[in-house]
Amino acid sequence: MADTAGPTEQPAARRRGRPHRREASEQKRRAIFDAAVKVVGRRGYAEASVARITTQAKVAQGTFYLYYKSRQDLLDQLLPALGEEMLAFIRERVSGVDGLVEREEQRLRAFFAYIDQRPELYRILHEAETFAPEGHKRHYKTIADDYIRALARDFRRAGMAARSEAELEATAYILMAARDYLSMRYAHWAGQGEQLPEAVVQTYIHIVRGGLFGTAG
Amino acid sequence: MADTAGPTEQPAARRRGRPHRREASEQKRRAIFDAAVKVVGRRGYAEASVARITTQAKVAQGTFYLYYKSRQDLLDQLLPALGEEMLAFIRERVSGVDGLVEREEQRLRAFFAYIDQRPELYRILHEAETFAPEGHKRHYKTIADDYIRALARDFRRAGMAARSEAELEATAYILMAARDYLSMRYAHWAGQGEQLPEAVVQTYIHIVRGGLFGTAG
């Protein structure tokens, strides 16, 4: 999924034969980007030196600067790109699911599924606050805005009392927080490939249902 | 408060006159530690070089290694120490409060109050995951354990059905998550001295009450 939607994607045309100049260039940019994702995912931003990234990408150090203005420039693009990929992934998995709580449950499961296949995201997401603060803030504001709109619509559809913008925002941050910390505890610490315990999902749903929509079951 | 409880504390005895050898040594260790808190709080772990810390502490660079095995060694002690301080602060504020929800509300308020007076904590807390991962994990496990015990007791006292260990743990992480993200949004981003909006507290309570203990209202 990510491989066809993300920045790793191969251009549909010319997948065989010598690529044109333009395409070859784009491939190299992507090679560097992907190398950075790998390096940051494995070692963290702090150890993602240009030397390491270019070695991983199998290009010369100087080549890096043909595609990115500076190390920071590339680092700043990591979260936006992966974040967008993740959002698209979740959106797709949630679309078509009916019911407020069910949708929220699906969001959590999709988040874990995404992290499972793109384990690099965890580090990028968490370290971005330190190493790419602007992008980090923007990322969360974007997701929060999405969430606020979705929640408002969900409440309306369910015929429930409207919440103020402030309440919706706080709710959005709490939900983002919950899935983030749960991913820390049950994905990151647990190690890759580890299953998300069903009891955790149930607890999450329980709180969402009881807290958000009143009648806990 | 923190100043009397934290590692900055002066020993009651011998506050005047030439301190004993042992005390003088302890003072120096603390001077370095406090300097590190200041530097990391202001500039982040990444820029907390030994040179900067020792300059701030007004000791020679070499002195650092008489008290800490390495830079990492000191960095690893930052979160445990501040975390303990914070926990003690919150515990004190919550003790004596009656009612489940009221205690939880008080926990949130105390957390914000602590961050407001010790703004360094935010950075240390967040960056520790990157720069002192062991300490970070231990920190959260400790708090989670505290939380699990407190929740179990609270549920028992309220005569509610017992939750499994797994459920309690997930709940604990969600609550820690919530206050963390709320502090990011409403303290860190808002700027120091900014008030925590009342609507945010109400939203938090609402979720806690409705979700955690069943009868939202």
Place this chain on the structure above:
Amino acid sequence: MADTAGPTEQPAARRRGRPHRREASEQKRRAIFDAAVKVVGRRGYAEASVARITTQAKVAQGTFYLYYKSRQDLLDQLLPALGEEMLAFIRERVSGVDGLVEREEQRLRAFFAYIDQRPELYRILHEAETFAPEGHKRHYKTIADDYIRALARDFRRAGMAARSEAELEATAYILMAARDYLSMRYAHWAGQGEQLPEAVVQTYIHIVRGGLFGTAG
């Protein structure tokens, strides 16, 4: 003046329409050369990278090496070309002036006039000693030779005792020196557009005519 005499000059023929192969090529060479003059004049030799020169000239980096063997190759041509332009400019202004001292005065004024309209020359002239030493030496030897011939002729015409070659040469260097340092002090340091103070010209003439302690004048 310089624009019609210098290397920037457009060929009289074919100023319109598609230029011949040969001319187009020559134009490109000149574009690169002029770009180099601009870049070196503004930023100095040290910052005159091939990238900057070609950007300024609006050609690709690789194109540079079709016209110049190396960066140094072009740099070496800067002073000879500008120097020739300058000499022609001064020669024209001095021609027709009668009188030894008057001619020398005119030379100084012409030098300042030239620098005023081609401010790049100052930098190129001064930095060439470091960055294009061969060209620099040749430049001064050429001017000195010119000077020696002119002085010999002037002395002869004035019916004065002949000077030895060695004396004439030393004299030439002193005169070149004087106008160079005066341009440093009263043009370069003073800023562009600044007038050459009349007292300076008078001092120069005074010395030329009667020496430091002479009473000529």
Place this chain on the structure above:
Amino acid sequence: MADTAGPTEQPAARRRGRPHRREASEQKRRAIFDAAVKVVGRRGYAEASVARITTQAKVAQGTFYLYYKSRQDLLDQLLPALGEEMLAFIRERVSGVDGLVEREEQRLRAFFAYIDQRPELYRILHEAETFAPEGHKRHYKTIADDYIRALARDFRRAGMAARSEAELEATAYILMAARDYLSMRYAHWAGQGEQLPEAVVQTYIHIVRGGLFGTAG
């Protein structure tokens, strides 16, 4: 001479045995400085990399930054130090010489003598305009001021008409120029150890005394 007066000087005390910390430190600073003089003198500022300077000084690269804030910082100190050394040298040689013209002659000879024993000065003096422009300007302003005072006094003593400040300044720059260009032609180009031709000195004196076309002499 320079070796006992310049920054290369050994402290009088403790020339034997293990030096004190303070002295050892000062020695190292000097070693780096002297290495820089050598490197810049031989290869020019542009090639005076920190690596080359520290290699020459036989210290590690990092050591450089214990003594100088940056490469530029050291480079900026080169001319002031050598310039001061040179001035002292000339002053000493001229002191005690009677007669206006005789003093001026002595100044020229001393300049050549200094350059002969400190050939590095030539490059440092000339390239400083490009690589340490502030120091270069200051250097010439200082010398010019010295010169202006000396000339005013000389004129006064000789009972000659006073010159305006502007005239004195222009004169000073012309004299500095003359000796500079003569050193270029008859020391730098000629190669080290080459004798200053007597005819050149005579020409200089001739011009000083009676101007170009005067009959003084």
Place this chain on the structure above:
DNA sequence: AATGAATGAGGATTCATTCAT
């Protein structure tokens, strides 16, 4: 115990030049 000088590896970035297109 305390100092601070010394080290050298490792960091990001720029550059002249080459060469396949």
Place this chain on the structure above:
DNA sequence: TATGAATGAATCCTCATTCAT
């Protein structure tokens, strides 16, 4: 002829750590 992507060496500077004093 013209392009511009690619290279990798060289640049300055910072740093954690060691160790003689």
